[in-house]
Amino acid sequence: MKKLMPKTALWVLLAMMTFAAQGLTLGAARTDLYLPLLKNKRVGMIVNQTSMVNQMHLVDYLLAKKVDIRKVMAPEHGFRGDAGAGETIADGHDEKTGLPILSLYGKTKKPTPAMLQDIDILIFDIQDVGARFYTYISTLHLVMEAAAEQGIPLIVLDRPNPNGRFVDGPVREEAFASFVGMDPIPLLHGMTMAELAQMIKGENWISHAAALSLHVVKMANYRKDQLYSLPVPPSPNLPNDQAIALYPSLCLFEGTTVSVGRGTPYPFQVLGHDKVKLGEFQFSPQSLPNSAPYPKLEGKVLFGMDLRHASLEGFDLSLLLSTYEQFKRADESFIDRPAFFDKLAGTDQLRRDLEAGKSEADIRQQWQPALTRFKQQRRPYLLY
Known part of the structure; x- marks a missing residue:
C-alpha cells in the first residue's frame, strides 16, 4: 500500500487563491450568455444545494431577475441536499419560493412528459465530483433524453470537476450499465458536466440525440490541472x-x-x-x-x-x-x-482479477487500450 502522507492545508489554500486570482467564473454566473434564452419562456430547473451563484441559490437569483421558473426537479439527495444516499426523494414544495419540487430519484428518475408539459426550456446546474458512479451524471443523461424526446431545449451551466486531473479506471462495459454507470466512460473520466453533455449527445448515447437542442455555458478561466475546493458539499456523505x-x-x-x-x-x-x-x-x-x-x-x-x-x-x-x-x-x-x-x-474483470491475485500493475495494464480509445473519443467535446 502507498505511504499515507499528510496533505498540506497550505497547498489547498494556495490552489484556491490561484483560482480566485485568475477570476474563475462559473457557467451560472455568465448570465449574459443564457438569460436571453429564457426571455418569455417557462423554465424548469434541475438543481440542488450546489447550484449557487454570487452567494445566492440559482433559483432565487433567477427569480429576482424575473425569470418565469415553473418547477424544480431534484436529483439524489434532494433539492436542499439533505437526504441520504439511496433515499427515495418525495415530491413537494419549496418552503422559500413555493415552487413545486419534483423528484428525479426514487421511482421516477427520468422526467416524464407530464412533468415537462408546461415547460419551454430546461436548465441543468449541479456540481459533480468526476466519478462515473456519482449519480448526478446519470440524472443529466436522463434529463437530456427526456428533453430530446419532448423537443425541449436544455441549457447546461458548467462547474469544475474537482477530480478533473484524472482519467483512470475501467471503462464501463455494456453488460454493467446501471444508474451508477449509465455511459461507457472510465471510472474517472476527467470531464465537466458540460463536456459530458456534449459527448452524450455527440455519441448518440441517448435516444433522439440529434433532435436535442443543447446549449452549454462554459466557465471562464478554468483549468483542469488546478485544484478546486467545492464551496458547498455536493452530498451529505461527501462533506469536504x-x-x-x-x-x-x-x-x-x-x-x-x-x-x-x-x-x-x-x-x-x-x-x-x-x-x-x-x-x-x-x-x-x-x-x-x-x-x-x-x-x-x-x-x-x-x-x-x-x-x-x-x-x-x-x-x-x-x-x-x-x-x-x-x-x-x-x-x-x-x-x-x-x-x-x-x-x-x-x-466484472476487476473482481475476477482480485480473486485471481493479480498485481496492481497487471490490473491497470488491462485498462490502457480502452482508456486510450476513450481519450481520443472525448477529444471533440472538451472545452478546457
Missing part, C-alpha cells in the same frame, strides 16, 4: 475536499463488508471492520437520519484506517488490494455484494 478526493478509491468498498465511515462525522475518510482489523483507528457507525439512516455495521466497534489526512487521490487501487488480501488471510467474506461491486466497477 478530502472525502471528494478519496471517493473514487473508496466507493468500491460499498460492495464489500467494509465500512467507509457512513454514519460517522467522516464518511469516505475512514475504512474499518469489526472482524478483520485493518488498522488501529476505532470508530462506530451510528444512524444519522440526514446522511446515513442505516449505515453498514451500525453500532459495532470497527478497527481500521483514518484517512482524513492521507494524500491518496485519483483512483488508488492499493487499499482495495491490500484489504482484499487481509480478508483472504482471515478467511472472512469481503465482496458480499458482487453484482453491486461489478456495477460500480463497470465490469
Whole structure:
C-alpha cells in the first residue's frame, strides 16, 4: 500500500487563491450568455444545494431577475441536499419560493412528459465530483433524453470537476450499465458536466440525440490541472475536499463488508471492520437520519484506517488490494455484494482479477487500450 502522507492545508489554500486570482467564473454566473434564452419562456430547473451563484441559490437569483421558473426537479439527495444516499426523494414544495419540487430519484428518475408539459426550456446546474458512479451524471443523461424526446431545449451551466486531473479506471462495459454507470466512460473520466453533455449527445448515447437542442455555458478561466475546493458539499456523505478526493478509491468498498465511515462525522475518510482489523483507528457507525439512516455495521466497534489526512487521490487501487488480501488471510467474506461491486466497477474483470491475485500493475495494464480509445473519443467535446 502507498505511504499515507499528510496533505498540506497550505497547498489547498494556495490552489484556491490561484483560482480566485485568475477570476474563475462559473457557467451560472455568465448570465449574459443564457438569460436571453429564457426571455418569455417557462423554465424548469434541475438543481440542488450546489447550484449557487454570487452567494445566492440559482433559483432565487433567477427569480429576482424575473425569470418565469415553473418547477424544480431534484436529483439524489434532494433539492436542499439533505437526504441520504439511496433515499427515495418525495415530491413537494419549496418552503422559500413555493415552487413545486419534483423528484428525479426514487421511482421516477427520468422526467416524464407530464412533468415537462408546461415547460419551454430546461436548465441543468449541479456540481459533480468526476466519478462515473456519482449519480448526478446519470440524472443529466436522463434529463437530456427526456428533453430530446419532448423537443425541449436544455441549457447546461458548467462547474469544475474537482477530480478533473484524472482519467483512470475501467471503462464501463455494456453488460454493467446501471444508474451508477449509465455511459461507457472510465471510472474517472476527467470531464465537466458540460463536456459530458456534449459527448452524450455527440455519441448518440441517448435516444433522439440529434433532435436535442443543447446549449452549454462554459466557465471562464478554468483549468483542469488546478485544484478546486467545492464551496458547498455536493452530498451529505461527501462533506469536504478530502472525502471528494478519496471517493473514487473508496466507493468500491460499498460492495464489500467494509465500512467507509457512513454514519460517522467522516464518511469516505475512514475504512474499518469489526472482524478483520485493518488498522488501529476505532470508530462506530451510528444512524444519522440526514446522511446515513442505516449505515453498514451500525453500532459495532470497527478497527481500521483514518484517512482524513492521507494524500491518496485519483483512483488508488492499493487499499482495495491490500484489504482484499487481509480478508483472504482471515478467511472472512469481503465482496458480499458482487453484482453491486461489478456495477460500480463497470465490469466484472476487476473482481475476477482480485480473486485471481493479480498485481496492481497487471490490473491497470488491462485498462490502457480502452482508456486510450476513450481519450481520443472525448477529444471533440472538451472545452478546457
